[in-house]
Amino acid sequence: MPKWKKDAKEFTVSVNYNDSRGYQSSIPKPVMVALGEPTTVTFVINGNNVKVEAADQTDQTHTKIRIESSNKRKKVK
Numbered sequence: 001m002p003k004w005k006k007d008a009k010e011f012t013v014s015v016n017y018n019d020s021r022g023y024q025s026s027i028p029k030p031v032m033v034a035l036g037e038p039t040t041v042t043f044v045i046n047g048n049n050v051k052v053e054a055a056d057q058t059d060q061t062h063t064k065i066r067i068e069s070s071n072k073r074k075k076v077k
Contacts, residue, residue: 004030 004011011028018024027041031052035041038054 002028004028 008030011031013025013028015023015025032038035052035054038056040055042053042055044051044053
């Protein structure tokens with residue numbers, strides 16, 4: 001199991017393809033903790049941006065915590 005730096009803000013994970021299930025990946029623990037350890041997550045596509053939101057499985061409400069991603073990589077110094 002990977003270990004992340006305590007103050008890490010970016011997490012790179014592998015993505016695998018399965019013919020019957022589609023694309024699969026593991027969500028890093030720090031991301032799940034930041035989302036409040038939900039039982040479900042929702043991916044929202046808005047143009048070139050993708051948001052990952054925590055969702056409550058019983059009523060599909062979303063928390064206010066959002067982790068945003070873009071297909072444009074930002075240069076990190």
